[in-house]
């Protein structure tokens with residue numbers, strides 16, 4: 001298994017003296033889908049910005065595909081690890097889709113016909129029904145998130161970091177966006193998803209990391225972490241609704257670590273069939 005990202009004891013102190021990370025050890029393998037959770041200000045954005053050199057640790061090391069990242073520039077690291085900003089408006093600054101999504105490629109010196117081809121492919125990939133001359137600033141929040149993702153995807157990074165990509169989207173749009181992210185993961189990219197949404201994390205990620213006050217307080221399978229009511233409470237989170245139901249139904253032997261609706265359906269179908277048989 002290839003290790004995509006590894007951090008060793010990273011600490012980060014902002015210029016004003018605030019210590020946002022207090023010793024983080026994490027290892028993420030290629031192909032994983034990891035959710036990073038934790039309450040506001042726990043250090044999620046600060047941590048993931050270390051994965052591609054947008055921030056450099058005050059102490060400790062970050063390895064990207066086995067290489068000490070301090071040997072590389074942020075521009076070099078961004079080609080391997082793409083970070084989609086928490087707020088798409090902090091990322092979008094061009095007045096046409098072509099200029100916006102093509103910016104990184106042009107910076108890297110790609111020929112204009114190649115830029116055009118790749119930008120078109122990226123727009124298609126994120127399923128954005130807009131033309132190359134449309135102004136991203138006038139697009140809806142959901143569309144702007146897709147523009148932000150496309151402008152990173154176009155650089156074909158191996159790891160994609162999405163910092164709360166569903167902020168401001170209604171549930172249906174959030175699900176659609178997550179389906180897109182799932183597809184990107186299935187095509188082989190490693191996904192690091194920062195999210196506050198336990199239901200989305202349960203449905204899409206296989207592993208959950210929880211940060212609190214700049215430290216990791218949990219790192220394990222989504223099933224284990226997202227069904228641990230006491231642990232989640234430390235970060236003001238509650239388990240997914242379906243897990244709350246599962247726990248209330250423990251008298252009929254519903255497993256207490258069910259976190260997805262489909263798992264519950266599967267269990268209940270078996271349960272109903274067994275009850276019919278025993279009659």
Ligand SMILES: Nc1ncnc2c1ncn2[C@@H]1O[C@H](COP(=O)(O)OP(=O)(O)OP(=O)(O)O)[C@@H](O)[C@H]1O
Nearest residue numbers: 014015016018020039040041042043044045046047
């Ligand atoms: N530029 C900065 N200067 C000083 N302190 C900062 C700066 N940016 C963030 N912080 C502080 O570092 C801590 C961690 O911030 P960070 O943005 O990583 O949190 P987060 O977990 O991503 O929060 P949110 O869920 O609100 O996005 C917070 O207490 C924040 O106030």
Ligand SMILES: [Mg+2]
Nearest residue numbers: 044045046086
């Ligand atoms: Mg953040």
